[in-house]
Amino acid sequence: MDIRAGVVETATSPWGQTVPIHIAFYLIWVAAIGGLAFLMVHAIYVQFIAKKQAHVESASPELAAKVPEKVARHSLAARLFHWIMALAMFALLITAFLPKVGYQFPWVTYHWIAGLVLTASIIFHIIHASFWMDFWSIWPDKIDIEDAKRRWLRATGKAAPAPRKFAKYPMENKMYHLTIVLAGLAVILTGVFMMKRVRTPFFTRNPYLFGDMTWGLMYVLHGLAGVGLIALIMVHIYFALRPEKFVITKSMVFGTIPREHYLEHHDPERWAATK
Amino acid sequence: MAIVRDIMPAFELFQPATVDDALRLADKYGKDAWVMAGGLDTFDWLKDRIKRPKVVIDLSQVAELRGVREVSGGLEIGAMTTLTEVVRHPVVREKFSILSTGAEAAASPQIRNQGTIGGNVSQDARCWYYRGGWKCYRAGGNICFADTPTAINREHAILNADRCVAVNPSDSAPALIALEAQMVIRNTHGERVVNAEDYFIGPSIDITRMTVLKPGDLLTAIRIPATWAGAQFYFEKVRDRQVWDFPLMNVASAMVVTGGNIERIRIVVNAAAAHPLRLTAVEDAVRGKPRNAATGEMGGKIAIAGAEPLRYNGYKIPLMRNLVKRAISGVEEAQWT
Amino acid sequence: MPAKSTINPLVQNSSEKPAYKLIGQNYTTPDLVAKVTGRAKYAEDYRAEGMLFAKLLLSPVPHAHVRSIDASEALAMPGVKAILTVDDLPAPADAMTDLGQVIPANKLGERGLTNDPVYQGEPILAVCAVDEYTCAEAIEKIHIEYERLPHAVDPLVTLRPGAANARVEGNVWVRPDPPPPVKGQPPPPPPAPQVQELKWTAQDFADAKDGQLPMGKATDHWSFGDWEAGLKNADLVLDETFVTPNTSHQTLETRTAMAYWQNGKVYVHCSTQSTSQTVPALARWLHLDMSDVVVISEYTGGGFGSKITSAISAIIPALLSKKTGAPVMMRISREEEHYIGRARPSIHGRLKVGFTKDGRITAIDMYVICDSGPYDPQGDANQSGRMVSLMYQPPAMRWRGLSVLTNTPPRVSQSQPGGFQGIVLMEPIISKASRKLGIDQVAIHRINMPEGKANIGPPLPNGKRLYVTSAFIKEALDIGHEKFRWDERKALPKRSGTKARGIGVATSCFVGGSVGFDGLFVIKPDGKIYIQSGIGNLGTESVSDCHRVTAEILGVPWEKCEITWGHTGRNLPWTCPSGGSQTTHAMTRAAYVAALDAKDKLQQIAAKDHGGKPEDYEVGGERVYRKGGGASMTLAQAATRAIELGGIYDGHELPKGINKFTAASAKNLTGQGLLAVARDTMPRDGQTHSYVAGFAEVEVDLETGKYRILDYLAVADVGTVIHPRALGGQVLGRSMLGIGHAIGQKWVYDQHYGLPVAKRFHHTKPPTILDAPENMAWEAVGIPDPETPIGARGIGEPPVGAGCMAILNALSDALGDDVFRRAPVLADTILASLEAGRPMEEGLTAHI
Amino acid sequence: MPDKSRADQTSDETPRGVSRRELIKGVIAAGAVSSGAYLFRSSIVRADQAAAGSVERLVTLSVNGQQRRVDVMKQETLATTLRYKLGLTGTKLGCDRSECGACTVLIDDVPHYSCSILTHTARGKQITTIEGLASADGTLHPVQQGVVSEQGFQCAFCMSGFIMATVGFLKVNPNPTRAELAHGISGNLCRCQDYDKILTAMMCGAENLRKVS
Structure with a gap:
């Protein structure tokens, strides 16, 4: 009860019942500070503590020879999706949270339009990824988990075999995707329902689609996912800007990574980049 | 917690005698303070135990906020001047009669004897859901109870609604906007002056406030320039009962007519949106046109462009059209034989 | 012309008006100076040493069951003295009629506090503390767990298949047929009404065209004549739906009460319409003997039917006072009054009415749905049919109706209960027919009006129909027609500029009197008459007006009469409830029989002292004297003699027929002088009813929909006028109540949550002085009712319907038929309908 | 109208130097009308005695020409003080929300809803209630006489x-037309009678x- 009271803001319903209405908005700052703290800790760790990662050499020279100079990493469609989604996400976060921190403007229309763009881009992505991409490449697999264990053991100074190189996406990348999928789906699903409560050209406004309690929980979920996204995106940007990952960031613009980078970090067995 | 009404909860009371003292108190207590002018809006909130300020700053003893002064052809009206004092002031009656008519249309004689011009323009929305203590957007919640498929919303907005569909209920506000009045706002950091039409804000900007006033701000005076002194005025308020009731809609216009043509005009409608609407499109369209029924009808049609009725307030569209028409070309009086 | 009076010795023939000295004259009532100086004490104005305060905790939900109450935090607060819940209330008690019939307690009845709230605002518990501030703080510390139940606030919605019911037991009231009477036994009491579930079929709803009231199964019906043939043979048949509003009584004084106990008796200072009749009500609610209840109510701030025998909430301070051992004041706020202050039930009605081409009604087929709220079934549905049958005298009629339960505040009679709704449903049809048939509004009314001993209501088991004592409504129409300059106004143009003008007339009727109550007074040796008045003082002045009859009959100047009223500890007689306009009729009769009793005793005393037979003596000029001159004695002397004689003269011996309540009071007055006491057992042929014709002129602003009432005239057929100024106040005051129904009064409910959003005056819109007609006038026909000695009937009720419908008929005259189909009619309806050219408001949705 | 300078405003107050305890004792000694034992009045903000504009609970009211000392809570309305502390029950509470006018009193000759003004706001002003209209010898005020007639x-x-x-209205307009008077007294609601x-x-x-x- 007390924990919930700290995270959730409640209101008295017309029937005099206490119902949640949304998250406590100080959570915006908690998320932002949390995100910041993570990346500071990470930066310090990488700078001062982390040891150079050793990998199992996996690529056979024959295989490596077949790798082209520039390895195609993201198709144009995937890149377009990513940036449209990013734009929509920024628009959503800005329109959602600026009014909460004191900057007032007519935000609702922009917010739901950006929400629709995001929804559309994600629907596109799901379809695109299901039929035109290697659908499973982004989800953590058995090897990822095993390697994560190995890395942990080695980092804590215990004996363990060297982890293997990554497939297309590093384990962190996959985990990030998984988290953002969960947060994104939560925010989108709740958001689409919430459009029923504002005036849009699509349907009659009807806040009574659900009961007060259901709506309240939905708003809370939307809010939690929303502030979660603040932290997630902060972390995302941080990694995108980190020098050792910048190659990947560039690939999100130009579509390819250099051969050397590919060979150093990825396992051609697991991510075939041969012609 | 069980809900109980009608008994005011405890608060600490301050009755400062100067604006500076009032501002210091407002600054000191910030969001915990409630600034009270005549108290007619205040007591509803307090008696319903919906708003619970820790501190009430009663401005009734601040003499410098009260009174009407003549300033270079115009007027400066202290924010704590009662509506009755405004209505009875000879210069207001003579040069700016639209304001005396508008202020006199508000509420009831006793309310006007105590209610202030500052309070009248700064009063909160009267949506019955919001005032009933329902936790709506305006009350910090996440719903508008007045804009649902089953809500009863005959008194709500047809224009500029953004989630919240409450309207501004002031009768003096449209008159002040028509007169190009300016609002003098002070806080401990200094004084700022905003145009009357910018004093009011809609839900898209801030769904919990009706005006630009923030905690610590005090509306100290309203300045009326000489610009419209002695112009042709029209004010009409349509309400259910002739006393006490807030407007279903009101209209105010100030006009200078030369040679039968409208030379200058300002026209404002209230209770159609969450803030008084100055109809600049109408003003632009009728400026230079002859002041007659055809111009009035044209103005009326322009006024209602984009109006979106709710389930029970569709009548506000013809009402606004007709009131704007009348504010431009006057009423065709009955000639009973 | 009226029949010759059979029982009034003062009125031998109505053509010669009796030479009354007091009756028909204005005078200053004995309560007036206290009122204008602020000394008059209403319930909330009493103070008692150590008085505590109570405040109610109201249900936030429209329908629920209270699972648990945790008041420990509140009770632990310093200053909090006690909490009262439904568990502390006496169980509902059976009631006893005057005939000795036992009316079993309604198991579903209201009790004042509840654990099963059936409307938002229903009191769950009361907190008693040193002051109201503490009460409020304490209430906020009470935690209640509610199990919410489905709610219904719209009577039509709850009849839909699968819709929620307002009570767990169902959604309609059904009254089982009474058992057959057994010879030699008193008639059995009416069986208790029951709540059942009734749902109409989807087809029932589909059968109604847009705006028409669906007519599924009704629970109640009656008919007379061949109504089917009447409709079939009519030249014009109108089929109209109309909806009347729920309106709170909104007396200016709320139902505040203060109570304390002394020597085992409870003293309740309350707001009530009736003084004597409140004692048995409180005694029943509190499970006390009547002799242990003292009601103090010298001034009541309005009732309109909502406080006929005070309010059940008055038991709360009484029980809290017992619990705490201190006086307890429970001040009822305006918002609380909105919830527990009672309201007139709305009626959704649909009537098919046939007319001949000259305007005579051939038959009426009437269907009504009454919103009875969550508690007792209201008689309004049936009464609406009865009053239509009297007012418009259809040769044949069918009435069907049902009383539906909703989770909205409790209903009770409001001025002209049912009659009002009947008139409001019927008048638009009369008005429309006048336009369709090209007959003048006054003429089409006149041709359908009752006269003489006109029939009313359904046939009795013996096949015969009841009839009224008299009806002079045609005369009222004629007077109004002339005084209102009807023809002159009718000739004026209807439209000019942006304005339309219209004139309207409406007729209205209601019960105007009951019989069987007691009069009691003492002529004391100081020569003054000390009159005991059990009538409530709610400002109609009947509390003193009725006793003018005593002074008139005995020929005593009014200045020599002292009236005791407003305190049942001060020996008041059994008196009718002040409701349903029965007081003037019932209590002038009681005053009359008591005066005759005094006269009789005076004559006997005079005969005893001065010889001769009692009939040789006459009473007048403060004396009893031998007819034709000779021996005489003053009333003062006679009073002294009465004390000496004792027995029946000073009250040592009381007559058999009087009510035991009166007898107890009379016993306390024994030996103080000549005691006059009697029960009204005089015959009456017919049911007493009164009538009003209302005339109105309105002007509508076609561009805003706003209208103003230029003129209003009410002409009352009320029998003999007792006190013109008070009568004028009643006629125009209740007209205003009706006008309020036409121009604004209403409830507003959010259907989703089942909660009212209009609780304040600026939402519910009782009319202000600037909404009232610019000119108002009244007139009385002045023909005495032949079935009562003074000829006076009550008039509180009929002006309501006339006031409302004269305005709306005038509006239709100005705007045509297709503008509104429910009351009230406000600017929004008019403007939207004029714009669209058809009625634009939602026809059937309740509480909009 | 009395000048509301600060000096005046504090002149009818207890001197600032007096401690709370002494003040209360003084109140009891002076026989001032005390409030009910409202036990939850201590507000969240500690009364800031030094702050400009702070108010004391013990005030002097001028009612019907008499000076009345009375203990008044901060949130108390004039109607409550008149009715429950000063025994002037002629002033009625019909709605308590400035919507009916039953509580109308004159403050410096101006009609106000006494339900909707803090008693503290009325300090130092002349308050007239219905009880103060008739002369001491019982002669009714001409308006009261009009009602009786x-x-x-x-x-x-x-x-x-x-x-x-x-x-109050007749003080401003002693010779009104019927329509003017109707406007003047339009802030009062009647439920029984015709306004005519x-x-x-x-x-x-x-x-x-x-x-x-």
């Missing part, structure tokens, strides 16, 4: 408010008043 009301719960509103009869009584009162003044 015309029997203007029924239940009369609204009457004192109507009379006070009329008396009230207006007739009040016009009669206005005429009475012109005769005597």
Whole structure:
């Protein structure tokens, strides 16, 4: 009860019942500070503590020879999706949270339009990824988990075999995707329902689609996912800007990574980049 | 917690005698303070135990906020001047009669004897859901109870609604906007002056406030320039009962007519949106046109462009059209034989 | 012309008006100076040493069951003295009629506090503390767990298949047929009404065209004549739906009460319409003997039917006072009054009415749905049919109706209960027919009006129909027609500029009197008459007006009469409830029989002292004297003699027929002088009813929909006028109540949550002085009712319907038929309908 | 109208130097009308005695020409003080929300809803209630006499408010037309009567008043 009271803001319903209405908005700052703290800790760790990662050499020279100079990493469609989604996400976060921190403007229309763009881009992505991409490449697999264990053991100074190189996406990348999928789906699903409560050209406004309690929980979920996204995106940007990952960031613009980078970090067995 | 009404909860009371003292108190207590002018809006909130300020700053003893002064052809009206004092002031009656008519249309004689011009323009929305203590957007919640498929919303907005569909209920506000009045706002950091039409804000900007006033701000005076002194005025308020009731809609216009043509005009409608609407499109369209029924009808049609009725307030569209028409070309009086 | 009076010795023939000295004259009532100086004490104005305060905790939900109450935090607060819940209330008690019939307690009845709230605002518990501030703080510390139940606030919605019911037991009231009477036994009491579930079929709803009231199964019906043939043979048949509003009584004084106990008796200072009749009500609610209840109510701030025998909430301070051992004041706020202050039930009605081409009604087929709220079934549905049958005298009629339960505040009679709704449903049809048939509004009314001993209501088991004592409504129409300059106004143009003008007339009727109550007074040796008045003082002045009859009959100047009223500890007689306009009729009769009793005793005393037979003596000029001159004695002397004689003269011996309540009071007055006491057992042929014709002129602003009432005239057929100024106040005051129904009064409910959003005056819109007609006038026909000695009937009720419908008929005259189909009619309806050219408001949705 | 300078405002207050305890003792000794034992009045913010504009609970009110010392809570309305502390129950509470006018009193001759003004706000002003209209010898005020002559009301719960509103209005406009008077007293609600009869009584009162003044 007390924990919930700290995270959730409640209101008295017309029937005099206490119902949640949304998250406590100080959570915006908690998320932002949390995100910041993570990346500071990470930066310090990488700078001062982390040891150079050793990998199992996996690529056979024959295989490596077949790798082209520039390895195609993201198709144009995937890149377009990513940036449209990013734009929509920024628009959503800005329109959602600026009014909460004191900057007032007519935000609702922009917010739901950006929400629709995001929804559309994600629907596109799901379809695109299901039929035109290697659908499973982004989800953590058995090897990822095993390697994560190995890395942990080695980092804590215990004996363990060297982890293997990554497939297309590093384990962190996959985990990030998984988290953002969960947060994104939560925010989108709740958001689409919430459009029923504002005036849009699509349907009659009807806040009574659900009961007060259901709506309240939905708003809370939307809010939690929303502030979660603040932290997630902060972390995302941080990694995108980190020098050792910048190659990947560039690939999100130009579509390819250099051969050397590919060979150093990825396992051609697991991510075939041969012609 | 069980809900109980009608008994005011405890608060600490301050009755400062100067604006500076009032501002210091407002600054000191910030969001915990409630600034009270005549108290007619205040007591509803307090008696319903919906708003619970820790501190009430009663401005009734601040003499410098009260009174009407003549300033270079115009007027400066202290924010704590009662509506009755405004209505009875000879210069207001003579040069700016639209304001005396508008202020006199508000509420009831006793309310006007105590209610202030500052309070009248700064009063909160009267949506019955919001005032009933329902936790709506305006009350910090996440719903508008007045804009649902089953809500009863005959008194709500047809224009500029953004989630919240409450309207501004002031009768003096449209008159002040028509007169190009300016609002003098002070806080401990200094004084700022905003145009009357910018004093009011809609839900898209801030769904919990009706005006630009923030905690610590005090509306100290309203300045009326000489610009419209002695112009042709029209004010009409349509309400259910002739006393006490807030407007279903009101209209105010100030006009200078030369040679039968409208030379200058300002026209404002209230209770159609969450803030008084100055109809600049109408003003632009009728400026230079002859002041007659055809111009009035044209103005009326322009006024209602984009109006979106709710389930029970569709009548506000013809009402606004007709009131704007009348504010431009006057009423065709009955000639009973 | 009226029949010759059979029982009034003062009125031998109505053509010669009796030479009354007091009756028909204005005078200053004995309560007036206290009122204008602020000394008059209403319930909330009493103070008692150590008085505590109570405040109610109201249900936030429209329908629920209270699972648990945790008041420990509140009770632990310093200053909090006690909490009262439904568990502390006496169980509902059976009631006893005057005939000795036992009316079993309604198991579903209201009790004042509840654990099963059936409307938002229903009191769950009361907190008693040193002051109201503490009460409020304490209430906020009470935690209640509610199990919410489905709610219904719209009577039509709850009849839909699968819709929620307002009570767990169902959604309609059904009254089982009474058992057959057994010879030699008193008639059995009416069986208790029951709540059942009734749902109409989807087809029932589909059968109604847009705006028409669906007519599924009704629970109640009656008919007379061949109504089917009447409709079939009519030249014009109108089929109209109309909806009347729920309106709170909104007396200016709320139902505040203060109570304390002394020597085992409870003293309740309350707001009530009736003084004597409140004692048995409180005694029943509190499970006390009547002799242990003292009601103090010298001034009541309005009732309109909502406080006929005070309010059940008055038991709360009484029980809290017992619990705490201190006086307890429970001040009822305006918002609380909105919830527990009672309201007139709305009626959704649909009537098919046939007319001949000259305007005579051939038959009426009437269907009504009454919103009875969550508690007792209201008689309004049936009464609406009865009053239509009297007012418009259809040769044949069918009435069907049902009383539906909703989770909205409790209903009770409001001025002209049912009659009002009947008139409001019927008048638009009369008005429309006048336009369709090209007959003048006054003429089409006149041709359908009752006269003489006109029939009313359904046939009795013996096949015969009841009839009224008299009806002079045609005369009222004629007077109004002339005084209102009807023809002159009718000739004026209807439209000019942006304005339309219209004139309207409406007729209205209601019960105007009951019989069987007691009069009691003492002529004391100081020569003054000390009159005991059990009538409530709610400002109609009947509390003193009725006793003018005593002074008139005995020929005593009014200045020599002292009236005791407003305190049942001060020996008041059994008196009718002040409701349903029965007081003037019932209590002038009681005053009359008591005066005759005094006269009789005076004559006997005079005969005893001065010889001769009692009939040789006459009473007048403060004396009893031998007819034709000779021996005489003053009333003062006679009073002294009465004390000496004792027995029946000073009250040592009381007559058999009087009510035991009166007898107890009379016993306390024994030996103080000549005691006059009697029960009204005089015959009456017919049911007493009164009538009003209302005339109105309105002007509508076609561009805003706003209208103003230029003129209003009410002409009352009320029998003999007792006190013109008070009568004028009643006629125009209740007209205003009706006008309020036409121009604004209403409830507003959010259907989703089942909660009212209009609780304040600026939402519910009782009319202000600037909404009232610019000119108002009244007139009385002045023909005495032949079935009562003074000829006076009550008039509180009929002006309501006339006031409302004269305005709306005038509006239709100005705007045509297709503008509104429910009351009230406000600017929004008019403007939207004029714009669209058809009625634009939602026809059937309740509480909009 | 009295000048509301700060010096005046504090002049009817207890001197600032007096401690709370002494103040209370003083109150009891002076026999001032004490409030009910409202036990939860200590507000969240500690009364800041030094702050400009802070108010004391013990105030002096000028009611019907008398100076009355009374212990008043911060949130107390004038109607409550009059009715429950000073015993002036002629002022009625019909709605407590400035919507009915039954509580109308004159403050410096101006009609106010006493339910909607803090008692503290009325300090230092002349308050007149219905009880203060008639002369000491019982002679009715001309407006009261008008009501008696015309029997203007029924239940009369609204009457004192109507009379006070009329008396206040007649001070500004002693010779009103019927329509002007109707506007002047339009802030008062009546539920029993037709307003026409009230207006007739009040016009009669206005005429009475012109005769005597």
